[in-house]
Amino acid sequence: MRTKTSDPKLVTRKAFVWQEEAPPRLADLVAGGEARRRFLRYWVRDLLRDLPKMLSYHMLKLLPTGIASELGALHYQAIRRFYPAHNARIDANAARIRPDLDPAAVTRLNWRNKGRLMAEFSVLPRVGPAGRIRIEGAENIARARAEGPVIILGLHLSNWELLFSVLQRMSVPFALFYMPPESRAEHHIARKVRQSIGATLLPPGVAGVRPAMRLLGNHDGVVMLFGDEGFDGRIMAPFFGRPTHLSGNLAVAVRLARHSGALIVPAYVTRRRGAHFTCRWLAPIRPAETDDPGTALAGDVERLNAVIEPIIRRHVGQWHFLDHQL
Structure with a gap:
């Protein structure tokens, strides 16, 4: 199955490879x-x-x-x-x-x-048990899981780490693509907190694709990645009127879904007030049926962008990548 587009204008970036720095001796x-x-x-x-x-x-x-x-x-x-x-x-x-x-x-x-x-981050495990998270659309993730593997398309809004807490509360085991922070302390804290609330951390970048595919090969496999991105100081997605490209996680989500037959379920958390939140699960999305997935890839990416962009616009003050170059 071909999942790369033949359109030369939709240039993809070089596959991202991350390696943790070895401590000097x-x-x-x-x-x-x-x-x-x-x-x-x-x-x-x-x-x-x-x-x-x-x-x-x-x-x-x-x-x-x-x-x-x-x-x-x-x-x-x-x-x-x-x-x-x-x-x-x-x-x-x-x-x-x-x-x-x-x-x-x-x-x-x-x-x-x-x-x-x-x-x-210091109090994250307490937020859910304290009743500070309102969950909407839980039937969407349940329906998608009943059909087969699921790709959760998260957004970096308010405190997105609470998506992991909600999944733990719903007894949904999952694996997560993640980008390590530059600070070793922040990386240590993020990794410790995420693992404490049930996340399996996939290797960052291209190294995580193979284990993700193994997980999605199971009927109950759940993998999460984030559809909105900032990379090297630039906003990769949403597009906000810029030309569609296949250089980010929206294209990765579509390719993974096509290869595994998984449904894509967008999800995000917004801040109602203070440390009180709403977690929303949206209706599952399946890539368009086609005999030429490479040609259809850009259209599928645009469909996902059309879902996430209005959400980011609506909650722009809570968006993590607002300080990146657009």
């Missing part, structure tokens, strides 16, 4: 030159830079969920003045995506939401 310190600089960066600069993140993560665990979330919002609201370039990008993107809204208000909301997200 003590011998690198005495070797001098670049080896010493790498040792000092890894074991001194990075550890000092990440120390406040680790301390705040453990200290916020001691606080009630709502207070921890609000402290995160206040912290990011205070520091945003030191990032004028980020503010300018968020303002410009907000004006383009939602010209009917006040860009300054969207920017303020976006910073506060990011602060809440970071702080809520």
Whole structure:
């Protein structure tokens, strides 16, 4: 089965390969030159830079969920003045995506939401059991699972980590494609929290495709990836009026669905107020039936984009990639 398009205008990026940096050895310190600089960066600069993140993560665990979330919002609201370039990008993107809204208000909301997200990592396992998540459309994921394997197409809105908590609550085992943060501390925290609430983490990039296909070969296999993307500082999806391309996760989701026969179920979390959320599961999507999947690929990607783009527009202040280049 051919799933690559023959349209030369739909250029795909080189397959992404990620490899975790190996810790430098003590011998690198005495070797001098670049080896010493790498040792000092890894074991001194990075550890000092990440120390406040680790301390705040453990200290916020001691606080009630709502207070921890609000402290995160206040912290990011205070520091945003030191990032004028980020503010300018968020303002410009907000004006383009939602010209009917006040860009300054969207920017303020976006910073506060990011602060809440970071702080809520400390209390994430408590959010669901405390009754802070309202679930809508659970019948959609149940119906899709009854038919066979499922690809969950998540969105980076509000605190998307709660999708994993909801799946655990619904007793749905799943595997997740994920992009490791640059900070080793943030990577450690994210990996620890996700595994604690039942996620199987797939290797980032192209290395995760083969194990994902093995999982989707089972009738009850569930794999999650995110349809909206920021890559190398640029917004890959949604398209927001730009030409369709096959360089992101929307195309990956379609290809996986075609090869495995899986249904695609979009899902996202929005913030109602403070640390209270709504998780929505949308109707399952099946790629179009065709004898030429390569030619149909762009159309399937556009269908998925047509689902996720209005959701991002509606909740643009809660969108994680609003500070990327559009």
